[in-house]
Structures are given as structure tokens and as C-alpha cells.
Amino acid sequence: GAGVSQSPSNKVTEKGKDVELRCDPISGHTALYWYRQRLGQGLEFLIYFQGNSAPDKSGLPSDRFSAERTGESVSTLTIQRTQQEDSAVYLCASSLAHEREPSTDTQYFGPGTRLTVL
């Protein structure tokens, strides 16, 4: 497919377990974003990767959250010791942005991973 893909589409886990969410961006897109959307809330920016630059982690809510990206391809978002408050839809987006700045690039979003922590 040509779009951003995410897996799994749904994840149910027990409190305290670790989870790993995957994002495959559009081929050739240098920028990749992770967002979180809790029920009834707006989108919340988590982390931004741009090429080989150091990622912008300013949106990560705690040190239990981390993300990695292999080159300009797949990214994984890891949540350690999950809490019920982590339950949300986690969205990934990619874009063609070539500078490490907000620009007028269009972000293409994946369908999201719905995480439920029991």
C-alpha cells in the first residue's frame, strides 16, 4: 500500500506490561511523527523524527515512553509498565519535510493503534 501503516490495529494489555507499537511511513518520507489521542480529547504530539537529526522528544509524557526509528523507515513506539491512563489511540504520521522545523508540509496519517490497558 502507498499510505502509512500501523500495527497492531488493536492492542489489549494488562497494567504493568510493556507494549510496542509499529509504524511504517510512506516510502521516501523523511519526517515521522507519533501522536496520542485519548477518548474525547484532542491529538497530543509525542515525538518527531527528521532524517538523521536527533528526535524531538518534547511531547513524551514520561520516561516510560520511548521511540526509535531505523534510518528513514519503520518506527516503533514502546511504552513500558503500562498504566490505565495510557489507554488511547496512537497515531503515526509521515511527511516529506526536509528541514528540522515546522513547515508547510502535509502529514499523512496512519489508521492508528487502539491501546487498551486493563
Place this chain on the structure above:
Amino acid sequence: KNQVEQSPQSLIILEGKNCTLQCNYTVSPFSNLRWYKQDTGRGPVSLTIMTFSENTKSNGRYTATLDADTKQSSLHITASQLSDSASYICVVALYNQAGTALIFGKGTTLSVSS
């Protein structure tokens, strides 16, 4: 505090009617403002992106305006269709010390009925 506020929270209109959604922001330093459409269960889709120097931009039946002086933006939908039923999210981008940041509004839920 950087904030993006949208109004109304929800809106119901009849098919074929026009509507206008509002977005007020207190974000500095401002880079650009985006409007997204998000269908239930789907990721957001970009409608328009405007920089400081742009005060209007259209995408089909969607027209966004931006007043950088009053820090207000609006999204006008013309001749609404049932498929316009969705959440419309206003997002403001800024520069910060860490690099980039995107501030999201909570969205306006639009329901178009026949």
C-alpha cells in the same frame, strides 16, 4: 501558555447548508496553522495549511481564513454533504527550544443530516 481553542464543540446542520468553525490560539512564536478532518475511526486528513502571511486558503468546498493579528482562524464549509460529518481539528505549529511542536485543539464535531 500555548493553547488552541475551538468552537463550537459540536454542530448539527442540514445537508446543503453552510457552516463556519472557529479556532482561537495563543501560540508563540507562530509558524503555521492547519485544519484537519478526522472521520470516526480514521486518522486525521489535512485540509489546509497557512503561514503567517496567508489569510485565506481554499480546498474545494473548504475555505480557511487566518487573522494573525487577532490570532483567529475559521473554517467555512460550503454546501455541506453527509460525508462532511467528522471532527475538524485546528492545529498550530510553533518553534520551541527543542525544535518543533504542534498544539492541537480538541476539535469540533460536525454532524450533517439529510
